[in-house]
Amino acid sequence: MTRKAIYPGSFDPVTLGHFDIIKRSSEVVDHLTVAVLDNPRKIELFSFQERFDMLKKITAGLPNVDVDFFKGLLVDYASAKNTRVIIKGLRAISDFEFEFQMALVNQRLDPKIETLFMMTNSEYAHLSSSIVKEVASLDGDISHMVPPELHEIIVNKIKAKNNGG
Numbered sequence: 390m391t392r393k394a395i396y397p398g399s400f401d402p403v404t405l406g407h408f409d410i411i412k413r414s415s416e417v418v419d420h421l422t423v424a425v426l427d428n429p430r431k432i433e434l435f436s437f438q439e440r441f442d443m444l445k446k447i448t449a450g451l452p453n454v455d456v457d458f459f460k461g462l463l464v465d466y467a468s469a470k471n472t473r474v475i476i477k478g479l480r481a482i483s484d485f486e487f488e489f490q491m492a493l494v495n496q497r498l499d500p501k502i503e504t505l506f507m508m509t510n511s512e513y514a515h516l517s518s519s520i521v522k523e524v525a526s527l528d529g530d531i532s533h534m535v536p537p538e539l540h541e542i543i544v545n546k547i548k549a550k551n552n553g554g
């Protein structure tokens with residue numbers, strides 16, 4: 390049996406915390422799909438395509454990882470992909486409350502789907518996409534927060550936004 394898993398998120402933008410979860414998950418499953426949530430109701434800084442491209446770039450060296458997108462219910466997406474495992478990262482108790490609720494909802498919606506939690510790497514426990522946006526928009530250094538190959542793309546986008554772009 391191939392052990393497949395899905396790692397879903399907004400990735401607005403991708404951080405080293407996300408990459409760490411991707412890399413570690415890819416080492417314990419046969420195949421990992423990183424799935425970008427395309428939610429028309431949520432206003433993201435990075436377009437869906439930009440978020441997708443960032444993930445493609447950082448996963449290029451991981452042969453058992455692919456990048457996809459989904460709309461609608463995560464359990465429907467997982468079931469359509471014939472994948473039973475959803476991976477979520479946990480940084481703190483505050484993540485737990487929300488993720489716990491979501492996992493229980495998903496369990497009700499489709500009992501075949503299991504949510505597995507992966508603890509953050511202590512080096513990245515403080516990282517979130519919103520912190521990256523906040524620091525970069527105030528001209529702070531985000532080089533220790535995002536993958537090096539995405540640094541320029543992320544800084545430029547946030548600068549453009551600050552300049553009314």
Ligand code: ADP
Pocket residue numbers: 397398399400401404405406407410476477478479480484508509510513514515516517518519
């Ligand atoms: P955000 O980074 O804004 O919380 P995402 O929806 O992009 O939001 O996160 C996708 C998944 O990655 C979630 O399961 C989230 O808990 C996890 N995650 C995000 N940042 C980290 C981190 N620094 N360490 C561990 N998991 C993380």
